[in-house]
Amino acid sequence: MNQSSLYLRGLLLSLTLSLAGCASLVSSAASNFSDNLSAAVLNQNDPQTVRDGAPSYLLLLDSFIEGNPENPDVLAAAAQLYASYGAVFATEPGRSARLTERARSYGGKALCLSFAPSCNWREMDFEAFEQTLDELKPRNAEYLLAYSVASLAWIRAHSDDWNALAELPHMEAMLTRYLDIGEPTAAASVYSYLGILATLRPPALGGKPEEGRAYFERAVELTGGADLGVKLEFARGYARLMYDRDLHDRLLQEVLAADPVVDGFTLTNVLAQQDAAALLESADDYF
Structure with missing residues (x-):
């Protein structure tokens, strides 16, 4: 992880x-x-x-x-x-x-x-x-x-x-x-956790990538895109596991293009942008 x-x-x-x-x-x-x-x-x-x-x-x-x-x-x-x-x-x-x-x-x-x-x-x-x-x-x-x-x-x-x-x-x-x-207010975080769990392993070893994608998409929906960490984990967990370069780069570029200053999410958004930049830099080697 x-x-x-x-x-x-x-x-x-x-x-x-x-x-x-x-x-x-x-x-x-x-x-x-x-x-x-x-x-x-x-x-x-x-x-x-x-x-x-x-x-x-x-x-x-x-x-x-x-x-x-x-x-x-x-x-x-x-x-x-x-x-x-x-x-x-x-x-x-x-x-x-x-x-x-x-x-x-x-x-x-x-x-x-x-x-x-x-x-x-x-x-x-x-x-x-x-x-x-x-x-x-x-x-x-x-x-x-x-x-x-x-x-x-x-x-x-x-x-x-x-x-x-x-x-x-x-x-x-x-x-x-x-x-x-x-509490419904914690649901987005929980869906993202579930997405991470489902994409920790490839399907051959018990992973559930499509369930993971659904969890991540639900988390994005619930946060309205305010929490950039959700898209980061979507790219890192699902897109990399499935070697989906287009999805990977799109999600990370959206993270980097967003304004990180959002009430209640600024700290995690700044951290997400730092990780997104590193993932994009390593994408050519990974894919």
């Missing part, structure tokens, strides 16, 4: 949840501050500023968890932010593995506190696991998504481990269930 795909899909939600999770433990004034700070970060056009500042929030969330280890909201927020940071900014494999392992641990505990059957998922076979998904309710959705994102980041950091890759069907099942019970 590429280094920034999970980050681009999860950053908006992870930062919002992390700041809101902290604010839920303090005053309404802090809650207003967290909302404003979250918006400021998401509208930042310099990724390096976020790279340098995010570790402070990781430590802050750790401190809240030390004092409130059974609070699923803060655990879920920490899982999202650790996963996002570990997926894109932790360039050393060992560090990425450590950060995403913590993300998954936090996410698993948050979901376990919210939904008891998930506490035993790792001991279940796939059929038994899948049956428990029907019991998930809207009140569990936030924690399900946090655990899913953290698990995807963990799988990316352990992509050379077949045992980790064997969990991809579980991720797909969880994200599909989220679409039934979760």
Whole structure:
């Protein structure tokens, strides 16, 4: 899995949840501050500023968890932010593995506190696991998504481990269930995640590229093109897998031609344009 795909899909939600999770433990004034700070970060056009500042929030969330280890909201927020940071900014494999392992641990505990059957998922076979998904309710959705994102980041950091890759069907099942019970505002990100999952492998190895294309197209539709990361992942996941040069170049040129400054998407759009330029530069070698 590429280094920034999970980050681009999860950053908006992870930062919002992390700041809101902290604010839920303090005053309404802090809650207003967290909302404003979250918006400021998401509208930042310099990724390096976020790279340098995010570790402070990781430590802050750790401190809240030390004092409130059974609070699923803060655990879920920490899982999202650790996963996002570990997926894109932790360039050393060992560090990425450590950060995403913590993300998954936090996410698993948050979901376990919210939904008891998930506490035993790792001991279940796939059929038994899948049956428990029907019991998930809207009140569990936030924690399900946090655990899913953290698990995807963990799988990316352990992509050379077949045992980790064997969990991809579980991720797909969880994200599909989220679409039934979760917030509609997160649907575009979830469809993009599903597109990434479906195009990680060629058809001969179990990939589902045409399903992936449908997921990406749905995500583009839901965002109205505002989130450039969706088209980036469409090009990187589907177009490259299927050696569709025309689609690949068209999508990436659309990303580069767009104005990245969009409320709530500026940071991820800037990152998407950086990756789009690199993909176009390497296209002749790839195709």
